[in-house]
Amino acid sequence: MNMDPTGQDQGGQSSGRGRFHWWIILAFLLYAGWYYVSNRQESSLTGRTQLIATNAQQDAALGLQAYQQVLSQSQVVADGPEVAQIKQIAQRLIAVAPKVEADLAAEKGLKPTIDWSTFDWQVSVLQSDEVNAFCLPGGKIAVYTGLIPVAQSADAIAVVLGHEISHALLRHGAERMAQQHMAQIGQIAVGMAAGNMDPQQQREVMGAYGVVGQFGVLLPFSRKDESEADQIGLMLAAAACFDPQAAIPLWQRMEQQGGARQPEFMSTHPNPGNRIARLQELMPKALAMRAKYCSGASPTQ
Numbered sequence: 001m002n003m004d005p006t007g008q009d010q011g012g013q014s015s016g017r018g019r020f021h022w023w024i025i026l027a028f029l030l031y032a033g034w035y036y037v038s039n040r041q042e043s044s045l046t047g048r049t050q051l052i053a054t055n056a057q058q059d060a061a062l063g064l065q066a067y068q069q070v071l072s073q074s075q076v077v078a079d080g081p082e083v084a085q086i087k088q089i090a091q092r093l094i095a096v097a098p099k100v101e102a103d104l105a106a107e108k109g110l111k112p113t114i115d116w117s118t119f120d121w122q123v124s125v126l127q128s129d130e131v132n133a134f135c136l137p138g139g140k141i142a143v144y145t146g147l148i149p150v151a152q153s154a155d156a157i158a159v160v161l162g163h164e165i166s167h168a169l170l171r172h173g174a175e176r177m178a179q180q181h182m183a184q185i186g187q188i189a190v191g192m193a194a195g196n197m198d199p200q201q202q203r204e205v206m207g208a209y210g211v212v213g214q215f216g217v218l219l220p221f222s223r224k225d226e227s228e229a230d231q232i233g234l235m236l237a238a239a240a241c242f243d244p245q246a247a248i249p250l251w252q253r254m255e256q257q258g259g260a261r262q263p264e265f266m267s268t269h270p271n272p273g274n275r276i277a278r279l280q281e282l283m284p285k286a287l288a289m290r291a292k293y294c295s296g297a298s299p300t301q
Contacts, residue, residue, distance in 0.1 A: 028189035060138030067140035155246035162233030244286035
C-alpha cells in the first residue's frame with residue numbers, strides 16, 4: 001500500500017496511524033466499574049468502602065507463605081526477656097482487638113465484619129539492625145531487634161505492633177492487590193489504545209499513565225492506609241492499657257532514624273510532621289478508650 005505524508009493511502013483510505021483508540025479506554029472503565037461494584041467491602045473499623053477481590057482465607061494463606069519465606073531467610077531469636085516482652089505485648093493487643101472492632105463499628109452504626117477465625121497468630125523476633133516490624137494477613141507478626149532500642153519502652157512497642165496488626169485487620173494487603181490488578185489491566189488497555197501511534201507517542205502515553213497511576217492513585221492510597229493503621233493501632237494500644245501518648249516521641253525518634261526524606265506526594269508514608277499532628281488529634285479519643293478499658297491501671301499494666 002502506498003501512502004502520502006498525511007497518512008492516507010493513494011486510494012484515499014486512512015491508515016489509522018497515530019490514532020488513540022478511546023473505545024478501548026471506555027471498555028476498561030466499564031470493566032473497572034463492574035470490578036469495583038462486585039468487590040467493594042465496607043470496613044467495620046473505619047467505615048470506608050474498600051476494593052477487595054480476595055477472601056480472608058486466601059489472604060491468610062498468602063500471609064503464611066510469605067511469613068515462612070521470611071523466617072527461612074532470617075535469624076530468629078528463640079527466647080530471652082525481650083522476646084518474652086514482645087510476645088506479651090502482642091498477646092494483649094490481640095486479646096483486645098475484637099472489643100475495639102465492636103466499639104468502632106458501633107460508633108458508625110455498623111456490624112463487626114472481621115472473620116477472626118482466619119487469624120492464627122504467631123509472633124517472631126528477628127535478629128536485624130532494621131528498625132521495623134510487620135504483621136501479615138492471618139496474624140503473622142515479626143519484630144526486628146533494631147526496633148527495640150528506638151522504641152525504648154513497652155508502650156512504644158505496643159504502638160508499633162498496634163499499627164502493624166491494624167494493617168492486617170484492615171486488610172490493606174488485599175486492597176493493595178486489587179488496586180495493582182486494576183493498574184495492570186489499565187496499563188494493558190492504554191497500551192492497546194495507543195497501539196497505532198508511533199513509538200515515541202506510545203512511550204509518552206505510557207509514561208503519562210505511569211505517573212498518574214503512581215502519584216495520583218497508588219501512593220495516595222498507601223499514605224491513607226498508613227494513616228488508618230496509625231489511628232486503629234493507637235486505639236488498640238490504648239485499649240490494651242498501654243500509654244498511647246508514647247506514640248508522639250516514638251515517631252519523633254523514628255523521623256530522626258529516617259534521615260533526609262522526599263516530599264510526601266512521592267512517598268508511601270505520610271510526612272512525619274503531618275503524622276504526628278494527626279496522632280495528637282486522635283489522642284483524646286485514645287485516652288478515652290484507655291480510660292474505658294483500664295480504669296486504675298498504670299500505663300504499662
